[in-house]
Every structure is written in C-alpha cells, then in structure tokens.
Amino acid sequence: MERADAARNRRAILRATEELLSTHDLAQVSMDRVAAAAGVGKGTVFHRFGNREGLMRALVESRVQALSSALESGPPPLGPGAPPADRLAAFFDAVIELASKNVKVMAAFEQASTDRLSSPIYLSWHAHVSGLIASAASSLDADLVAHLLLGSLHSDLMLRFLRTGETDRLAAGLRSMVATLLR
Incomplete structure (x- = not known):
C-alpha cells in the first residue's frame, strides 16, 4: 500500500x-x-x-485506467459479452475518444517513448485486439493484424486528425477497416 x-x-x-x-x-x-x-x-x-519517459508513461497510464477496466468487466460492446467485431470497433472508438481528450499527453508519451512496443499499455491492447481478431477470423494472422491496426494509432496522420478535430472521420475509418478485415 x-x-x-x-x-x-x-x-x-x-x-x-x-x-x-x-x-x-x-x-x-x-x-x-x-x-x-x-x-x-x-x-x-x-x-x-x-526519467521523463517513465513520467509520461505514468501520466498516460492514469488516463487509460478506466478504459482498461471497461475492457475487462464493463458492459458490452466494449466489455465482455458482445461479438468480437463489435468489441473491436468499440475498442477503437474508445481509444480515439481517449486520445482526442488527451492529445498533448498522448503526443508527449509518443515523443518520450524509446520502445513503445514493450509498454504495458501496448502489450495489453495488443493482447486484447489480437484475441478478438483470432476469435472473429481465424484465417487472419491475428498477431500481425493487431500490430498493424494498433500501429495506425501511432502516426503523425492520426495526430493531425486529432488536432484538427476530425475524430469522427478517424473513428469511422477504423471501424470500416475492422469490419472489412473481419468479414
């Protein structure tokens, strides 16, 4: 304690x-x-x-705590009980919403991070996304597709969309990608 x-x-x-x-x-x-x-x-x-990276990580972790809880035990579609494709779309909607409310914090974390792929947040999100993909479409390489989808969140383009207020467009694009992949 x-x-x-x-x-x-x-x-x-x-x-x-x-x-x-x-x-x-x-x-x-x-x-x-x-x-x-x-x-x-x-x-x-x-x-x-x-160090500064640890400080930025802690700040981001404080922001994603509610999302992590919702993924584990919240109501569907974000939480358990909904079909994998619905949960995946809800996850990306929630991440976009979280990022839009915390653009500067998320951007600072991205800048300060030396190895984002080993971050506990990334590892948790990757496990969640790859598990949903594997459940919905066993013919896909769930591990790789999860990395590709999550990688799209870590781009200058996404940051631009967030800063210009185009979050609806961004969320719709991610939902469309997920729906197409899982058909």
Missing part, C-alpha cells in the same frame, strides 16, 4: 506535468520544472518515475 504522502506527491507530480504540457512543448517540460511546479524535490520525481 502506498503511503499517503507518496500518493499525494504522485498526484501532484502528474497534475503538474499535465498542466505544463498544456502550455509547453515536451522539450520544455524538464524534470526540474515538473518538480518545481509540483512543490517537490527533483529527487522525488526521479525516484518515483525514473
């Missing part, structure tokens, strides 16, 4: 990081600046998160 002061510091650091990202580029969001904004020592930030 996390100590109360450690939990408070963690929340303050994540809040300060988010606030700094809302007004600055990632290059301007140093660990020193985060520590000062959070009212903690720089050593506390490094001890808690290791």
Whole structure:
C-alpha cells in the first residue's frame, strides 16, 4: 500500500506535468520544472518515475485506467459479452475518444517513448485486439493484424486528425477497416 504522502506527491507530480504540457512543448517540460511546479524535490520525481519517459508513461497510464477496466468487466460492446467485431470497433472508438481528450499527453508519451512496443499499455491492447481478431477470423494472422491496426494509432496522420478535430472521420475509418478485415 502506498503511503499517503507518496500518493499525494504522485498526484501532484502528474497534475503538474499535465498542466505544463498544456502550455509547453515536451522539450520544455524538464524534470526540474515538473518538480518545481509540483512543490517537490527533483529527487522525488526521479525516484518515483525514473526519467521523463517513465513520467509520461505514468501520466498516460492514469488516463487509460478506466478504459482498461471497461475492457475487462464493463458492459458490452466494449466489455465482455458482445461479438468480437463489435468489441473491436468499440475498442477503437474508445481509444480515439481517449486520445482526442488527451492529445498533448498522448503526443508527449509518443515523443518520450524509446520502445513503445514493450509498454504495458501496448502489450495489453495488443493482447486484447489480437484475441478478438483470432476469435472473429481465424484465417487472419491475428498477431500481425493487431500490430498493424494498433500501429495506425501511432502516426503523425492520426495526430493531425486529432488536432484538427476530425475524430469522427478517424473513428469511422477504423471501424470500416475492422469490419472489412473481419468479414
């Protein structure tokens, strides 16, 4: 169990990081600046998160926690109980919605990440997507198709669509791809 002061510091650091990202580029969001904004020592930030990549990962993980819970035990179609194709479409809709509400945080995580494919978030999402694909279309290479679909989320084009408010178009395109693949 996390100590109360450690939990408070963690929340303050994540809040300060988010606030700094809302007004600055990632290059301007140093660990020193985060520590000062959070009212903690720089050593506390490094001890808690290791480096800037760890800090960005923790910030993104705090955002995806609700989505992860919904995937495991939420109502259909996002949660269990719906056909795999419906769950997959709902998953991509939820990811697009999450990304549209957290564009700067997600972009900062992308910039700070050195190995996105080993991120716990990516690994979890890949397992979910590949499992749904395998259930819906056993003739497909579910592992590869999952990587390709998830890879489309990590592109400059997606970031452009999110920043220009074209999330409906993006979500419709992903739903169309999923439906075509799983026919």
